[in-house]
Amino acid sequence: MKQYSVQQLATLADVSVRTLHVYDEMGLLKPATRTEARYRLYGEKELLRLQQILFYKELDFPLQEIGALLDDPDFDLVEALQRHKTALKARQERLATLMHTIDKTISHLQEGEFQMKPEELYEGLPKEFATTYREEAHKNWGDAVKRSEEALRKLSKADFGALKVEMQANWKRLAALMHDDPTSEAVQTHIAHHYVIIRKFWGTDTLPDKQAKQYAGLGQLYTDDPRYTQLDGKPSPEFAAFLSKAMSYFTETALA
Amino acid sequence: MKQYSVQQLATLADVSVRTLHVYDEMGLLKPATRTEARYRLYGEKELLRLQQILFYKELDFPLQEIGALLDDPDFDLVEALQRHKTALKARQERLATLMHTIDKTISHLQEGEFQMKPEELYEGLPKEFATTYREEAHKNWGDAVKRSEEALRKLSKADFGALKVEMQANWKRLAALMHDDPTSEAVQTHIAHHYVIIRKFWGTDTLPDKQAKQYAGLGQLYTDDPRYTQLDGKPSPEFAAFLSKAMSYFTETALA
DNA sequence: TATAGGCACTGACGTAAGGTGAGAGTCAAG
DNA sequence: CTTGACTCTCACCTTACGTCAGTGCCTATA
Numbered sequence: 001m002k003q004y005s006v007q008q009l010a011t012l013a014d015v016s017v018r019t020l021h022v023y024d025e026m027g028l029l030k031p032a033t034r035t036e037a038r039y040r041l042y043g044e045k046e047l048l049r050l051q052q053i054l055f056y057k058e059l060d061f062p063l064q065e066i067g068a069l070l071d072d073p074d075f076d077l078v079e080a081l082q083r084h085k086t087a088l089k090a091r092q093e094r095l096a097t098l099m100h101t102i103d104k105t106i107s108h109l110q111e112g113e114f115q116m117k118p119e120e121l122y123e124g125l126p127k128e129f130a131t132t133y134r135e136e137a138h139k140n141w142g143d144a145v146k147r148s149e150e151a152l153r154k155l156s157k158a159d160f161g162a163l164k165v166e167m168q169a170n171w172k173r174l175a176a177l178m179h180d181d182p183t184s185e186a187v188q189t190h191i192a193h194h195y196v197i198i199r200k201f202w203g204t205d206t207l208p209d210k211q212a213k214q215y216a217g218l219g220q221l222y223t224d225d226p227r228y229t230q231l232d233g234k235p236s237p238e239f240a241a242f243l244s245k246a247m248s249y250f251t252e253t254a255l256a
Numbered sequence: 257m258k259q260y261s262v263q264q265l266a267t268l269a270d271v272s273v274r275t276l277h278v279y280d281e282m283g284l285l286k287p288a289t290r291t292e293a294r295y296r297l298y299g300e301k302e303l304l305r306l307q308q309i310l311f312y313k314e315l316d317f318p319l320q321e322i323g324a325l326l327d328d329p330d331f332d333l334v335e336a337l338q339r340h341k342t343a344l345k346a347r348q349e350r351l352a353t354l355m356h357t358i359d360k361t362i363s364h365l366q367e368g369e370f371q372m373k374p375e376e377l378y379e380g381l382p383k384e385f386a387t388t389y390r391e392e393a394h395k396n397w398g399d400a401v402k403r404s405e406e407a408l409r410k411l412s413k414a415d416f417g418a419l420k421v422e423m424q425a426n427w428k429r430l431a432a433l434m435h436d437d438p439t440s441e442a443v444q445t446h447i448a449h450h451y452v453i454i455r456k457f458w459g460t461d462t463l464p465d466k467q468a469k470q471y472a473g474l475g476q477l478y479t480d481d482p483r484y485t486q487l488d489g490k491p492s493p494e495f496a497a498f499l500s501k502a503m504s505y506f507t508e509t510a511l512a
Numbered sequence: 513t514a515t516a517g518g519c520a521c522t523g524a525c526g527t528a529a530g531g532t533g534a535g536a537g538t539c540a541a542g
Numbered sequence: 543c544t545t546g547a548c549t550c551t552c553a554c555c556t557t558a559c560g561t562c563a564g565t566g567c568c569t570a571t572a
Contacts, residue, residue: 019558263548295550522565525563537549539548
């Protein structure tokens with residue numbers, strides 16, 4: 001019967017010696033015997049078990065569960081796999097979202113001038129919302145919107161993207177503030193912050209009166225419209241998404 | 257200027273108080289001031305910064321990098337995002353593979369009898385290999401293969417799946433052993449293990465002479481064919497995949 | 513046979529991002 | 543004045559190991 005030292009077994013299975021120590025320590029994989037000098041010696045059976053361990057490890061099982069799984073013949077493997085798959089699917093979807101966000105962020109940060117297509121101005125926004133609030137914007141603030149869209153198309157990709165990044169960092173905050181108290185001073189403060197950001201990007205210290213009013217009205221729009229505050233007062237995911245986009249949109253509008 | 261206690265800020269941003277403690281400790285987010293009793297007090301600016309932190313955290317940036325990113329205006333954000341996306345993509349692909357594996361494992365473990373379609377016997381195997389080695393099998397071991405395929409189709413999904421699971425746990429081991437020394441006794445021992453597994457699943461203690469020879473020849477096939485040992489002696493990924501499937505296939509063949 | 517080099521052992525500390533208390537101090541309300 | 547809610551700092555726990563440090567064992571060569 002062949003015997004393996006820690007090193008040999010480690011090399012064979014492409015794990016570290018330390019890993020074997022750990023597995024021994026936690027009882028997941030004990031050596032077949034120990035020499036007088038307490039050197040670990042593994043046999044064929046241990047090699048086989050290690051392979052099984054690694055198999056389940058590739059499936060991202062925590063070592064504890066692998067131990068239970070290998071030692072308990074009644075372990076419900078199918079159920080465990082089922083649960084595991086659900087978890088993996090969630091992670092995967094999260095990753096997809098993250099990558100999409102990164103893609104957009106990167107592309108917005110890329111240098112160079114460019115002409116934005118009209119749809120891009122509303123990209124990511126649920127279609128129903130896009131139409132609806134564009135109408136509302138037109139209704140409430142007239143052709144200032146039209147002019148703002150024109151101006152927007154002339155921005156550099158970098159400037160526009162940078163603005164969006166700031167916006168995205170901000171929207172959550174506003175949602176939180178408004179959840180607390182939609183009429184609070186904090187909301188006004190937040191709007192003031194936007195004002196600061198705008199200044200930062202366009203180097204102008206003065207904001208036309210009309211647009212100041214737009215900002216003020218913005219808060220009203222959010223709080224008056226019951227459509228955006230479903231779910232017992234808490235902002236719904238849809239509202240959060242809408243809010244995010246709306247923030248960008250109105251900020252952009254203010255550039256006209 | 258509004259002030260927030262740890263609790264208030266934590267609730268507002270939906271993080272734990274401990275999280276704020278940690279961020280303070282590591283200098284990522286310091287409170288604006290401390291009261292005489294060393295209570296942390298955060299202001300608007302900190303709220304804003306926290307939102308930015310959370311934004312980048314959602315993109316899975318490590319906190320250290322977030323700190324650098326927020327403090328150094330020259331931080332190369334695009335490059336960081338680029339790198340990050342690559343990492344995420346790798347993770348995502350890994351998850352996809354894992355989920356596929358789990359899917360197959362689950363479906364093989366599902367109870368109930370079923371008739372396997374011929375293609376399923378070679379499912380997952382690169383087409384070229386599938387044809388090639390089926391031919392080789394036929395050439396070398398005649399119509400034993402045909403009969404084995406018949407027998408295979410009558411197995412319960414559970415039995416077949418369970419066998420495959422064991423196989424998958426084993427193939428890596430064989431690859432390692434063969435990388436070490438393809439003619440070694442260890443390889444023979446491994447083949448013996450297969451024999452044990454077969455016994456376990458079909459409750460028969462005797463393996464016909466002919467099939468014993470098949471196992472012996474199996475080792476030859478792997479080691480003689482240069483096509484499977486590219487890449488300066490190390491098993492290529494393709495070979496690994498092939499080996500996995502071949503193991504299953506020949507083990508199944510032995511059931512005839 | 514002395515020594516040099518590998519290999520092995522245990523123990524301990526570090527990682528990321530906090531969780532979970534313990535024990536003690538602080539604050540506002542009844 | 544006490545109660546309860548809040549806060550503070552310390553410090554250990556988590557996963558699955560990596561990385562020493564200090565020491566012991568084994569074998570080959572001079």
